[in-house]
Amino acid sequence: MSVAVVGAGLAGASAALALAEAGFEVVLLAAAPGASALSAGTLDVAAASPGIATLPWRDALRGSPLLPRERLALHRRGAGSHPYGQFFGAAEHVARPEREVEAAVARLAAWLAPHGLDLVGSLGENRLLPTVAGTLHVADFAFHPAADADLLTASALAVVELPGLEGFDGRALARTLTREIEVLGLPACPVRVVYPKLPEGLLRDPRPARVATLLDASEARAALAKACEGLAEPGAVLLFPPVLGIAETRRVASAIADATGARAAEALAFPPHALAGFRLQRALDAALAAAGVRRLPGRARRLLETDAGTLRLAREAEGDLEAEAVVLATGRYASGGLRADPGAVREPLAGLPLFDADGRRIDGIPARRSARKGYGNEQPLYSAGVRTDRRLRPLAAHGRPRHAQLFAAGDLLGGFDPARERTGLGVALLSGLRAARAVTESLRRPQRRHGDVP
Amino acid sequence: MRGYRGFLRELLRTGSLRALRFQLQTGALHTLRQLLGRQAGDPVAEFLASYGPDGLRPPDPETRRLGLQAEACLVCGLCTLECAQQRGRPPLDPRDAVVAAARLEIDWLRLGLSPSVGDPCGACSACTHVCPAGIPIHEVQAHLASLGVGEPDSPSR
Numbered sequence: 026m027s028v029a030v031v032g033a034g035l036a037g038a039s040a041a042l043a044l045a046e047a048g049f050e051v052v053l054l055a056a057a058p059g060a061s062a063l064s065a066g067t068l069d070v071a072a073a074s075p076g077i078a079t080l081p082w083r084d085a086l087r088g089s090p091l092l093p094r095e096r097l098a099l100h101r102r103g104a105g106s107h108p109y110g111q112f113f114g115a116a117e118h119v120a121r122p123e124r125e126v127e128a129a130v131a132r133l134a135a136w137l138a139p140h141g142l143d144l145v146g147s148l149g150e151n152r153l154l155p156t157v158a159g160t161l162h163v164a165d166f167a168f169h170p171a172a173d174a175d176l177l178t179a180s181a182l183a184v185v186e187l188p189g190l191e192g193f194d195g196r197a198l199a200r201t202l203t204r205e206i207e208v209l210g211l212p213a214c215p216v217r218v219v220y221p222k223l224p225e226g227l228l229r230d231p232r233p234a235r236v237a238t239l240l241d242a243s244e245a246r247a248a249l250a251k252a253c254e255g256l257a258e259p260g261a262v263l264l265f266p267p268v269l270g271i272a273e274t275r276r277v278a279s280a281i282a283d284a285t286g287a288r289a290a291e292a293l294a295f296p297p298h299a300l301a302g303f304r305l306q307r308a309l310d311a312a313l314a315a316a317g318v319r320r321l322p323g324r325a326r327r328l329l330e331t332d333a334g335t336l337r338l339a340r341e342a343e344g345d346l347e348a349e350a351v352v353l354a355t356g357r358y359a360s361g362g363l364r365a366d367p368g369a370v371r372e373p374l375a376g377l378p379l380f381d382a383d384g385r386r387i388d389g390i391p392a393r394r395s396a397r398k399g400y401g402n403e404q405p406l407y408s409a410g411v412r413t414d415r416r417l418r419p420l421a422a423h424g425r426p427r428h429a430q431l432f433a434a435g436d437l438l439g440g441f442d443p444a445r446e447r448t449g450l451g452v453a454l455l456s457g458l459r460a461a462r463a464v465t466e467s468l469r470r471p472q473r474r475h476g477d478v479p
Numbered sequence: 480m481r482g483y484r485g486f487l488r489e490l491l492r493t494g495s496l497r498a499l500r501f502q503l504q505t506g507a508l509h510t511l512r513q514l515l516g517r518q519a520g521d522p523v524a525e526f527l528a529s530y531g532p533d534g535l536r537p538p539d540p541e542t543r544r545l546g547l548q549a550e551a552c553l554v555c556g557l558c559t560l561e562c563a564q565q566r567g568r569p570p571l572d573p574r575d576a577v578v579a580a581a582r583l584e585i586d587w588l589r590l591g592l593s594p595s596v597g598d599p600c601g602a603c604s605a606c607t608h609v610c611p612a613g614i615p616i617h618e619v620q621a622h623l624a625s626l627g628v629g630e631p632d633s634p635s636r
Contacts (some may be wrong), residue, residue: 056613057557057608057609057613058557058612060610060611062555062557062609063555063557141601230568232559232563232572234556234559234560234562234563234564235563235568237563237565238563238566271560271563271564272564296553296554296555296556296558297554297556297574298556298557299555299556300560303557321537322608326612346590359553359555359598359611359612360611410566
């Protein structure tokens with residue numbers, strides 16, 4: 026039995042990995058890395074941000090920080106259209122969603138660890154992680170080495186300045202971070218800037234990606250570790266820009282930690298220097314290859330139905346692809362999962378109806394007509410996506426699943442704004458695994474008549 | 480006549496003689512050239528008559544084709560990351576190359592590109608495979624190299 030997954034971001038990859046583990050023959054169709062490859066270094070399931078009122082990180086009454094599990098409950102109760110609302114319902118019992126989240130993250134961590142990427146965290150603790158801009162991000166789960174920058178467990182923070190490095194200013198980071206700690210009323214954590222005597226040639230090409238590639242070599246990382254000796258005391262954090270290797274990140278960080286006694290960590294960074302996302306995509310690709318997922322390059326053009334009622338994917342360059350079930354994890358605008366053409370917004374593969382967070386249909390009308398005036402207003406286009414039944418099968422215009430064996434996962438699911446709510450990777454992971462489970466259940470039980478609702 | 484309207488508006492708004500002189504030097508001369516050098520029917524000849532004296536040339540079809548594709552760039556930087564992973568060191572960083580290609584028509588004289596270092600692009604096409612916007616980045620690299628962009632004394636610097 027073969028299942029086709031379209032899209033290789035975190036949603037598509039976790040669906041494909043889970044399906045391969047369940048014994049299916051999986052074909053992954055991917056034109057390019059997913060939006061996960063642009064992520065900053067955290068995997069936010071229940072996001073919070075000190076700067077955004079709709080993402081509270083403190084309890085309004087008690088003033089104490091909200092734990093991720095409390096925020097997860099807020100997400101479920103507050104946002105009716107958020108995929109979490111559909112996944113977990115508004116039930117007061119928090120245990121089941123918590124178990125599902127922690128099991129999903131543990132599963133992902135086990136897939137990634139053999140390929141050099143460590144994912145840590147829990148719903149029971151917060152991490153306060155600095156960004157390259159000097160602001161703070163409240164994270165539940167994070168990837169090494171960004172996870173090690175946690176301000177709540179650091180005695181002091183030494184920002185490592187790499188003069189001339191593209192997209193990084195250590196002194197500005199330290200200044201902003203000092204003020205941020207003050208304004209948010211956090212426990213005092215001294216922040217200073219340190220200037221290691223850098224190995225010859227490390228910054229000849231000032232792009233973080235090139236520096237990281239150089240540091241993958243053992244001599245270069247030994248030289249950098251030696252240069253960092255004495256820059257920070259044990260228990261402190263040596264905060265680097267995102268340059269600590271790509272394939273050998275673990276070794277780079279531990280070499281520096283061994284030489285200094287301090288924790289070597291990276292600040293969260295954004296495109297075009299999103300090294301953390303690139304590492305995630307790299308590890309996912311390696312895990313997919315190890316799991317025996319067959320990967321086909323190229324873009325899907327159209328999802329069709331054969332005369333026998335099975336699904337067929339027409340591709341742009343190669344021949345068609347038939348599958349017993351299809352998981353669409355095509356993302357939104359940047360990856361081509363949704364198109365905002367001048368004439369109309371649409372889902373190009375199957376022409377699925379699209380809904381915004383308020384449940385209004387917004388496909389088929391020009392993008393500008395659904396735009397709301399005013400700075401900072403929620404924009405319907407940003408929460409647009411398909412609607413599904415409880416088993417993640419996208420609904421057609423008549424309100425029933427479009428096809429019994431068609432599933433959707435990741436950002437393609439509508440009703441939330443991944444950039445504003447910062448739950449993009451959390452939704453991707455949970456929905457990817459849920460879609461895989463739905464496929465498994467659906468293909469392993471006697472086939473229903475096409476178009477039936479369970 | 481657009482040049483004249485702009486100049487009148489600018490003169491009324493600022494009342495500045497400097498603006499008047501600037502407009503005479505640029506806008507007015509442009510308009511005069513456009514009026515005198517009009518060659519009906521041939522857009523390229525018309526373009527050259529108007530803008531040729533300022534050093535502008537219409538792009539060749541290949542520059543235009545790649546430039547239009549390059550406009551889809553999201554500036555996500557995945558090509559740079561992938562290129563570094565493949566140990567490539569092309570004279571132009573792939574991301575810079577795409578941005579350059581998208582701006583080649585309008586900003587040919589003002590591209591601030593980094594100087595030439597490293598080896599010629601090996602055309603391994605790893606950058607093209609990771610591009611979410613589907614831009615043929617290795618073709619852009621080859622084309623810019625053929626135009627001499629990124630070389631130490633290229634017109635871009």
